[in-house]
Structures are given as C-alpha cells and as structure tokens.
Amino acid sequence: MTSTLAVIGGGVIGLTCALRALESGWQVTVFDNGERGRASWVAAAMLGDLGEGHPGEERQLELAHESGSLWPALLAEIGAPGGDSLQTATETLFVGFDRADLDEFARLASTVWTPDDDVAVVDVGELTLREPMLSPRVRGGYLAKDEGALDNRRVVQALADAVIARGGQLVTRRIDEIDEMARAGDRHPDQILLAAGIDTRRLCPRIPLIAQKGEAVRLRAGHDTSPPPSAVVRAKVHGRDVYIVPRHDGVVVGATQYEVADADDLAPRIGGVKDLLDDAFLVMPGLREYRLADITAAMRPATPDGLPVVGRLDDHTLVATGHGREGMMLAPLTGALVADLLDGSAAGSAAVSAGRRSTFDDLSPRRFT
Ligand SMILES: Cc1cc2nc3c(=O)[nH]c(=O)nc-3n(C[C@H](O)[C@H](O)[C@H](O)COP(=O)(O)OP(=O)(O)OC[C@H]3O[C@@H](n4cnc5c(N)ncnc54)[C@H](O)[C@@H]3O)c2cc1C
The missing domain is CATH 3.30.9.10 (D-Amino Acid Oxidase, subunit A, domain 2)
Structure with a gap:
C-alpha cells in the first residue's frame, strides 16, 4: 500500500516538500488554514545568496548557493506552458x-x-x-x-497546481494539534510534516522559532x-x-x-x-x-542560530521551517532533504543536489533539545 504523508502548511516550504514527496511515490495531503502561505505570499522572493550574505553566515551562504542551483529545474517543472515566466x-x-x-x-x-x-x-x-x-x-x-527574483505569488500558485496535478490533495483546514487528524477519524497518515511557518511553534513549542x-x-x-x-x-x-x-x-x-x-x-x-x-x-x-x-x-x-530546521522529530513526524529571510531561496533544497528523509536515505545526513555532497546534520531539530 502507498505510504501517506500529511503536510501541515501550504506555503512555499510545505508545497515544495509535498511535490518532492509525490514524486517519490508518497500519497500526499497538504492542510493549510487558508492563508495561502502567509510569509510566502508577502515575500519579495529575491534569489540572492550574495545580497543576504553577512560575515559569519558562511553556512547560510552555502545552503543558499546550493538551493539556488536547484531553482531552474523546479521552475521548469512547475512553470506555465508557453513560458509565462515565474x-x-x-x-x-x-x-x-x-x-x-x-x-x-x-x-x-x-x-x-x-x-x-x-x-x-x-x-x-x-x-x-x-x-x-x-x-x-x-x-x-x-x-x-x-x-x-521570482514572482512569489505565482510560484505558490504554480506549486499548488503541480501538487494537485500529481495527485496530491490540498485541504483548507487548520490543524491545532498534531494528533488531530487521527481523532477526526481520518486515516492516520504514516508520516506528518510540520511546515506551518512561524505557527510551527504552536504545533511544536520545543522549536524556538x-x-x-x-x-x-x-x-x-x-x-x-x-x-x-x-x-x-x-x-x-x-x-x-x-x-x-x-x-x-x-x-x-x-x-x-x-x-x-x-x-x-x-x-x-x-x-x-x-x-x-x-x-x-x-x-x-x-x-x-x-x-x-x-x-x-x-x-x-x-531560529536563534540563523539556520533552518529540517529533520525528524520522531519516527512519524518531520519538520521543515525556520528559513527566516531566505525561505523562497531555500525551498528546493528543503524539498530534496525532506524527500531524502522520507525515503529513509538520510539517517542524519543526506546527499542531494547535482554532484555536490553535503551533510545537513546542523539543520536537525535535535540541536534544540
Ligand atoms: C517582507 C518579507 C520579505 C521576504 N523576502 C524574501 C526574499 O526576498 N527571498 C527569500 O528567499 N525569502 C524571503 N522572505 C522569507 C520567506 O517569505 C519565508 O522564509 C518563507 O515564505 C517561509 O515559508 P513557509 O512555507 O515556511 O511559511 P509560510 O509561507 O508562512 O506558510 C505557512 C503556511 O502554513 C499555514 N498554517 C499555519 N498554521 C497552520 C495550522 N495550524 N494548520 C494549517 N495551516 C497552518 C499558514 O497559514 C501558511 O499558509 C521574506 C519574508 C517577508 C516577510
């Protein structure tokens, strides 16, 4: 039977992760409270690792650089036919x-x-x-x-369309507790991804967002x-x-x-x-x-250390948030990491991106416990 994933949050992060999971064969439902990716809707969506570079933030630069190299393929995948540019x-x-x-x-x-x-x-x-x-x-x-730079609003819409086109479901519903889906009588998903932007801290207070x-x-x-x-x-x-x-x-x-x-x-x-x-x-x-x-x-x-939080909270729950001022930029890398984690190929370290191997232990939520 196909494994099921529930994604809480339909911003650029939740939707990119949903898309990658669908491509890995997961059956995916994205729950969003209807605010259409709150930060993702407001963002300027510059894809600039240099513009965001500050001394002492070399790791952020490295991640942004790596994720930036993944955007062209993602844009080609979700872009409207006829080249209506995102x-x-x-x-x-x-x-x-x-x-x-x-x-x-x-x-x-x-x-x-x-x-x-x-x-x-x-x-x-x-x-x-x-x-x-x-x-x-x-x-x-x-x-x-x-x-x-991207047109953030069109990108969020294009990602949502791509999720639906690949068989994913988008449900307008606020999830107040992680276990709510089970109590509501739905089939409990095999895996849950928390990607609710700043509101992830309501679902998982131990992440100090x-x-x-x-x-x-x-x-x-x-x-x-x-x-x-x-x-x-x-x-x-x-x-x-x-x-x-x-x-x-x-x-x-x-x-x-x-x-x-x-x-x-x-x-x-x-x-x-x-x-x-x-x-x-x-x-x-x-x-x-x-x-x-x-x-x-x-x-x-x-986050306090300026790095996103992408990793496992337990056997059934993953988290992807904390992208600060670079969430648009870091979405493709985050999607690739989450897909790796779902497929079990990343017990703490993952390999993604064209030919460049990196370790991502420093993004794990374990650093806050
Ligand atoms: C003014 C501004 C400018 C920016 N400019 C840039 C930029 O130039 N480049 C860049 O890379 N980044 C930029 N960013 C940062 C970027 O927008 C964020 O890092 C990114 O959008 C975060 O995406 P997200 O999916 O994690 O969160 P969000 O986009 O906030 O999405 C989270 C979604 O989860 C939903 N949700 C929350 N709680 C629940 C719940 N309990 N149940 C169901 N759904 C829930 C929310 O309604 C929302 O739809 C900017 C941000 C701002 C505010």
Whole structure:
C-alpha cells in the first residue's frame, strides 16, 4: 500500500516538500488554514545568496548557493506552458546612495563575496544606462549576475497546481494539534510534516522559532509611468537597506525586519512603510507615479542560530521551517532533504543536489533539545 504523508502548511516550504514527496511515490495531503502561505505570499522572493550574505553566515551562504542551483529545474517543472515566466529578474544591482553606503558594499565584497562570485563594479553612468529609473544621485555599485527574483505569488500558485496535478490533495483546514487528524477519524497518515511557518511553534513549542516581522509594499506601473526595472535593485540609503524587486507589472519594495512577540500582529507598521517608500523614491524617483497595489506584512520564521530546521522529530513526524529571510531561496533544497528523509536515505545526513555532497546534520531539530 502507498505510504501517506500529511503536510501541515501550504506555503512555499510545505508545497515544495509535498511535490518532492509525490514524486517519490508518497500519497500526499497538504492542510493549510487558508492563508495561502502567509510569509510566502508577502515575500519579495529575491534569489540572492550574495545580497543576504553577512560575515559569519558562511553556512547560510552555502545552503543558499546550493538551493539556488536547484531553482531552474523546479521552475521548469512547475512553470506555465508557453513560458509565462515565474521569474521576474535574473540580476541584482547593489547601489549606494552616499560614500558610506558604497563603503559598506565594498566591505561585503571583501569579506563575503569570493572571486568565484560573478560580481562586477559598475559606475554611475553604467548604472543609469542599465536602469534609467535610478536616480543620478546614486554614487555607484555592483552588478551580480545570476541573482534574480521570482514572482512569489505565482510560484505558490504554480506549486499548488503541480501538487494537485500529481495527485496530491490540498485541504483548507487548520490543524491545532498534531494528533488531530487521527481523532477526526481520518486515516492516520504514516508520516506528518510540520511546515506551518512561524505557527510551527504552536504545533511544536520545543522549536524556538523567532517571529521576524517584515513589511512589503507592492506598486503597479501605469500607462503613464516608466516600466518596472529589469534587475533587482538592493540599495543602501544613508545606511538603511531598501530593495526594489521587479514584477511583470510593477515592483515590490521591502526590507524592514524586526522581532515581535505577537506573531498574530500582521498589521503593517506605518513608520516602516514610510521609511521604505522614502528610501525607494530617493533611489528611483519615478516610482512616485506608480499605483499602490497593496501593503502586507508577515513573519519570517527564524531560529536563534540563523539556520533552518529540517529533520525528524520522531519516527512519524518531520519538520521543515525556520528559513527566516531566505525561505523562497531555500525551498528546493528543503524539498530534496525532506524527500531524502522520507525515503529513509538520510539517517542524519543526506546527499542531494547535482554532484555536490553535503551533510545537513546542523539543520536537525535535535540541536534544540
Ligand atoms: C517582507 C518579507 C520579505 C521576504 N523576502 C524574501 C526574499 O526576498 N527571498 C527569500 O528567499 N525569502 C524571503 N522572505 C522569507 C520567506 O517569505 C519565508 O522564509 C518563507 O515564505 C517561509 O515559508 P513557509 O512555507 O515556511 O511559511 P509560510 O509561507 O508562512 O506558510 C505557512 C503556511 O502554513 C499555514 N498554517 C499555519 N498554521 C497552520 C495550522 N495550524 N494548520 C494549517 N495551516 C497552518 C499558514 O497559514 C501558511 O499558509 C521574506 C519574508 C517577508 C516577510
């Protein structure tokens, strides 16, 4: 008889894991409380390991790099026929507004980026040639090839469609306790995967997830405005970060990140939104003419050591969460790891990804017990 898997959480992580499990022959049901992948719906969805690189976070960079290499195949698998692209950019411009902002990027270039990374210095002239919407007041920057962005909402929808197309089931239902499915009279699944983003800590309090709230503002281009930029623009404006991420019809502006105690507090903080827009308008004044599409906030599910939690809790339960600010980026690697664990080939360490072997013990939930 086919083994059954129940996935709790239908965000990018739960859906990617569901897809991989279906491909390994599991019968999969995804339970989601109807919020359509709360953080996944809000995310800017940059696929940038360099942009997220910080000194001391080499392991995060390594994971992001590995997962990034798996995205093209996943996109090809779930993409709409006819090439309706789920990807909205393939490059990133890092731009500084003043000398100190540029120095900050130079520090990143010397401490985090390596000669193997495809990053080049670009002067103001080239920057404005590449992105005419950029303010001439920008002082210079760097171009990172292969650091693009996805349309997160289309990706979540495409993953859900792919799960259904492969015989998976999506059920709109909130699961408050792991054993609820058995008590509700359903056939108890052979395996359960907890992938409920920040709410995983309600289902499994021993995982010390931290709620890192962030706002994102979506702006739509109009018939009388400049078209959206073609590259992701990650700017520093007098020390503050702002990113402007292309969509087919506009941009996502984001970068706020702060810890909150109440993970249900999803109302966007107006001061954060104001800062984002002030900085975005300095970097690209033409965005002032764009139309406001929506303002949303969500919790990035983070961990104390900055690494995701992917592994076994017991013989019947797995967990995949804690991806913090890189959950979109890390989804394909997480899906591959969970499929390995389900297939029993990963008793603590797994081998995934094209030709590159890695161990993933450091992602196990055991580190918190
Ligand atoms: C403003 C912002 C910008 C971001 N930008 C980027 C970026 O550029 N690049 C990047 O890689 N990442 C980015 N992220 C991070 C990324 O969005 C998250 O790491 C990722 O979406 C987490 O996915 P998830 O599936 O674990 O959680 P979620 O997307 O939150 O999905 C969890 C799902 O589980 C459901 N659920 C919860 N509890 C239950 C329950 N009890 N029963 C049933 N269902 C339940 C929720 O409703 C939700 O649908 C950003 C996040 C934010 C907030």
